[in-house]
Structures are given as C-alpha cells and as structure tokens.
Amino acid sequence: MELTGITSYLIISFILFLAGLLTVVSKRNIIGIFMGIELILNSAALNFAAFSRLTARSLEGQMVSLFVIVLAAAEAAIALALLLAIYKRYRDINADNLTTLKW
C-alpha cells in the first residue's frame, strides 16, 4: 500500500468523521456540537477531492468539495445567528437545559 494512495486519504477523512460524530453526540455546549458538524462536512469534502484526483481523475469531485465548503460557511452563519438569539433569550448555551420544545 503506497503511502499517498487513496486509502490513506480515506482513513484520514474517516478519522475526521468519527471525531466529528463523537463531538456532535457527546458535547453539551452548542458551539461544541457545531464544531463537530464542521468536522463532518470537512471530512466529506476531503473524501470527494481525494476520489476526484486519485480515482476518477477529473475535476468534478473538486466541484462538489467547493459547494460543500460554501454550504458549510452558510450553515455556520445561520447556526451562530440562532445561537446568539438563543443566548439573548435564555442566557444559557447548555444543550441539556434548552428543553422548552421538548414534549
């Protein structure tokens, strides 16, 4: 297995994905959860770019990566605006305490 082959990029992006998954599931701070979401999106974009260069040898995977980066930035803006609105209302960003919508 060569070191800069496709497998090592897949393993790296999988480690990023698992770290993001652990962060999303187990953090209490909403910003911590959001960092996990960013890690997951980052791993998907890296995966697309790796396949585009090393397997498909075309530029379309990088196109998808570009759109993933744009969407992640847009989602960052909305998520943090929501976070500011929640903080203004409840003065608390602990995800376990925000249970008003729970039935």
Added chain:
Amino acid sequence: MTLGLREIVFISVALLTALPCLIVVFSRNILYSAFALFFTFLGTSGLYFFLDAEFLGITQVVVYIGGVSVLLLFAILLTKNIDEIRKTNMMSGVRMIMAGFGALALLGSFGYALTGSVWAMNGKGEYPSTTIKGLGDLLLSKYLMPFEVVSILLLAVLVGSLVIARRSVK
C-alpha cells in the same frame, strides 16, 4: 513504501490534521477546541495541496479558517459564561461512552473495508495541471444551475441571519 521527503511531509500533514481532532473531541475548554479546529482546517488544506487541488486548498484557508473559525470565535466570546472558561465544553459521560463504542465499531469495520477494497481507476481521464481554469469552465458550463442556486442560498443566509440575530423591535 519508500520514505522519501514527500512521504515524510505527507505523514506530518496527516498528523496535523488528525491529532487536533482529538483535542476538539476531548478538551473541556472550548477555546482549546476552537484553536484545535483551526489546526485541523490547516492540515486539511495541506492535504488538498497534496491532491493537486490548489484552488480548493486556498479556498479552504480563506473560507474555513478566515470565515468559519473567526465566526466561531466571535460566537464563543459573545456567549461566554460568567463562570470559568475552563469548564465550558463538558461532555456528557454516558453519551460519550456509547458514542465511543459505536465509533470503535465503525472504525474497525470501515477500516477493514477501506484497506481491503480495490477502487476502480478511470484510466482515460486526464488531470489538468492547474485546476482553476478547469474549475471555472465547469462552474459556468455544466454546474451553472448549482452555482446560481448557491448564490440565491447565500442571499437567503445573509438576510436570514440578520433577521434572526437582530434586536427585537418593540
């Protein structure tokens, strides 16, 4: 597996990407997590440069590090708790253990599947030496519709985030 300069640099960039992830997961201080996330994005940008995707690497630095990380730090500093910063990013114990088991199971099964499978190579595709011209051509010919839709989405995000985070009008 020869250990030339390229392999050594690749291993160090891969470690720069993967090790701060562990700090993001396991750190209890949210500022440490935010700065470790910054280093993860920097490592991913280095990996894009290894993949000959130089436009994507620069875009990663500009958008993720210069945009998303800065926004994240602003949000952390605007919603800082009154008590100490060192305990701001706690983890729930039970969820952590169960998620850890799931992650280890996924790591084992996916690792086995990834290292054992053979990926079909597209032999007749040729990869351009600089990607930016090819990406520009694709963006305005084949991917014109997603391009326009994303621009409308960004307009919606701009207006929406202003509406959500504004002072309520009495």
